[in-house]
Amino acid sequence: MLKEELYKLIIKKKSFLCVGLDSDIAKLPKHLLDFDDPVFEFNKAIIDATIDYTVAYKPNLAFYESRGVAGMQSLKKTIQYLNKFPGQLFTIADAKRGDIGNTSKLYAKSFFGNEDVSKNFDAVTVAPYMGEDSVAPFLEYKGKWIILLALTSNKGAENFQLMESEGKKIFEHVLEKSGKWGTSENMMYVVGATQARMLTEIRKIVPDHFLLVPGVGAQGGSLEEVAKYGLNDGCGLLVNASRSIIFASNGNDFAEHAKSEAGAMQKIMQTLL
Amino acid sequence: MLKEELYKLIIKKKSFLCVGLDSDIAKLPKHLLDFDDPVFEFNKAIIDATIDYTVAYKPNLAFYESRGVAGMQSLKKTIQYLNKFPGQLFTIADAKRGDIGNTSKLYAKSFFGNEDVSKNFDAVTVAPYMGEDSVAPFLEYKGKWIILLALTSNKGAENFQLMESEGKKIFEHVLEKSGKWGTSENMMYVVGATQARMLTEIRKIVPDHFLLVPGVGAQGGSLEEVAKYGLNDGCGLLVNASRSIIFASNGNDFAEHAKSEAGAMQKIMQTLL
Numbered sequence: 341m342l343k344e345e346l347y348k349l350i351i352k353k354k355s356f357l358c359v360g361l362d363s364d365i366a367k368l369p370k371h372l373l374d375f376d377d378p379v380f381e382f383n384k385a386i387i388d389a390t391i392d393y394t395v396a397y398k399p400n401l402a403f404y405e406s407r408g409v410a411g412m413q414s415l416k417k418t419i420q421y422l423n424k425f426p427g428q429l430f431t432i433a434d435a436k437r438g439d440i441g442n443t444s445k446l447y448a449k450s451f452f453g454n455e456d457v458s459k460n461f462d463a464v465t466v467a468p469y470m471g472e473d474s475v476a477p478f479l480e481y482k483g484k485w486i487i488l489l490a491l492t493s494n495k496g497a498e499n500f501q502l503m504e505s506e507g508k509k510i511f512e513h514v515l516e517k518s519g520k521w522g523t524s525e526n527m528m529y530v531v532g533a534t535q536a537r538m539l540t541e542i543r544k545i546v547p548d549h550f551l552l553v554p555g556v557g558a559q560g561g562s563l564e565e566v567a568k569y570g571l572n573d574g575c576g577l578l579v580n581a582s583r584s585i586i587f588a589s590n591g592n593d594f595a596e597h598a599k600s601e602a603g604a605m606q607k608i609m610q611t612l613l
Numbered sequence: 614m615l616k617e618e619l620y621k622l623i624i625k626k627k628s629f630l631c632v633g634l635d636s637d638i639a640k641l642p643k644h645l646l647d648f649d650d651p652v653f654e655f656n657k658a659i660i661d662a663t664i665d666y667t668v669a670y671k672p673n674l675a676f677y678e679s680r681g682v683a684g685m686q687s688l689k690k691t692i693q694y695l696n697k698f699p700g701q702l703f704t705i706a707d708a709k710r711g712d713i714g715n716t717s718k719l720y721a722k723s724f725f726g727n728e729d730v731s732k733n734f735d736a737v738t739v740a741p742y743m744g745e746d747s748v749a750p751f752l753e754y755k756g757k758w759i760i761l762l763a764l765t766s767n768k769g770a771e772n773f774q775l776m777e778s779e780g781k782k783i784f785e786h787v788l789e790k791s792g793k794w795g796t797s798e799n800m801m802y803v804v805g806a807t808q809a810r811m812l813t814e815i816r817k818i819v820p821d822h823f824l825l826v827p828g829v830g831a832q833g834g835s836l837e838e839v840a841k842y843g844l845n846d847g848c849g850l851l852v853n854a855s856r857s858i859i860f861a862s863n864g865n866d867f868a869e870h871a872k873s874e875a876g877a878m879q880k881i882m883q884t885l886l
Contacts (some may be wrong), residue, residue, distance in 0.1 A: 400717040402712060408732070409685050416682065436712050438740055439675060440767040446675040459681070467711055469742045469762055471769020489742055494713040496744020499790055517772055547865040
């Protein structure tokens with residue numbers, strides 16, 4: 341999906357919500373466990389319930405890989421289902437990959453280059469530690485996106501991302517250097533919502549890029565702050581919520597609850613756009 | 614596998630060779646393509662041929678994931694085959710994972726915590742960018758190892774790993790800080806062979822840890838240098854070779870050629886130990 345198509349989608353849905361499909365089988369509503377593939381049934385119901393309010397879906401691969409071959413089947417069915425809505429949503433594989441060039445080429449192929457295009461994602465999250473040649477292979481696919489970790493929302497972000505070098509923090513160097521590897525048409529950044537005020541500084545370095553912001557709950561606590569400091573002329577934000585939406589209820593009514601949580605976030609986003 | 618068991622294995626085999634199972638299906642000997650699972654047949658033959666000279670095997674997950682569900686089947690069969698040799702080899706999932714704590718917990722479970730223990734690895738490679746809580750969940754499994762990226766062998770290592778902060782390079786900070794998260798009994802580091810001379814400085818920071826060293830070919834070019842600067846009292850090295858061994862020939866005799874390449878490296882290692 342091209343940047344202008346993503347922007348049009350945001351305007352049409354009046355939303356910049358990303359729903360994280362962190363579909364932990366241990367947390368699914370009990371009645372789904374009777375299905376052959378409970379995780380896929382869950383994802384399908386969540387997607388159907390939230391699609392009007394949601395511009396992007398982000399399966400977190402750990403929740404699928406940890407279930408081995410069966411989990412990879414659930415993931416495959418999920419991306420194939422998402423791809424039944426062309427132009428209506430943006431898909432992100434939250435994989436946090438990153439390896440030497442030749443290996444990254446294979447990861448890029450896994451997510452972007454399947455001959456069966458129904459298995460391809462629009463974007464993949466990538467770790468920056470190994471530098472340019474670990475990132476470059478992902479940028480060779482037209483209309484596909486890399487979402488590079490810059491400033492993450494976890495405590496461990498302090499350990500290395502916030503260290504100073506030559507008067508700037510390491511994550512700022514990541515933004516600056518990687519800004520020369522790709523463009524705002526094929527690269528986004530992960531920036532944690534716990535650091536909303538830092539978005540002002542980040543916007544000085546990457547004014548035009550989309551930022552994927554995790555760590556915002558349904559309560560919308562910091563959503564206004566994130567929007568205040570992070571929005572740009574082309575929206576430039578995808579705000580992710582996972583558990584607060586998909587596990588809003590674990591009863592038979594889980595999809596309705598997910599819908600109302602997503603709807604509540606969309607309403608706030610509509611006023612912020 | 615405990616550190617002292619690994620050391621005993623090295624002494625017994627007079628080798629610190631790790632064979633990388635970067636089993637690219639496009640590069641396999643043609644006659645294997647008639648099998649149901651060519652990649653597994655290839656890996657099995659390589660393992661059988663090289664096991665006398667090899668202490669560790671390292672499947673690179675990209676080569677399996679890029680083939681989707683079929684690739685994950687090959688990987689599962691490979692680790693299950695490797696686990697038929699208890700105490701005779703050390704297994705490494707080269708996955709370069711790293712995510713927030715809750716997600717890393719699931720990755721750790723994928724590699725270390727399967728109820729069916731035949732699917733578990735001894736070690737997994739992890740990226741340090743997200744800091745302590747992304748690493749900690751892997752350290753909760755007794756007898757299991759994290760292999761943290763420190764100084765990688767690719768060109769992109771220059772971009773961030775070699776930046777200076779507070780008088781030290783970023784990869785040195787990775788070694789120092791992470792040294793407090795785990796011990797030399799459950800943590801190793803990836804250090805590229807292209808940087809053999811830097812091993813002197815690295816050994817000052819982590820004198821007791823094992824280092825996993827990629828980037829050494831069968832020609833043994835830099836093997837002596839790596840040993841000179843990297844060996845410690847408990848060996849402390851696993852030197853990886855992938856393509857130079859597994860793709861030494863792509864004819865019917867691929868396993869014999871792999872055996873002789875691995876044997877040649879073992880012979881050099883024997884004199885270095």
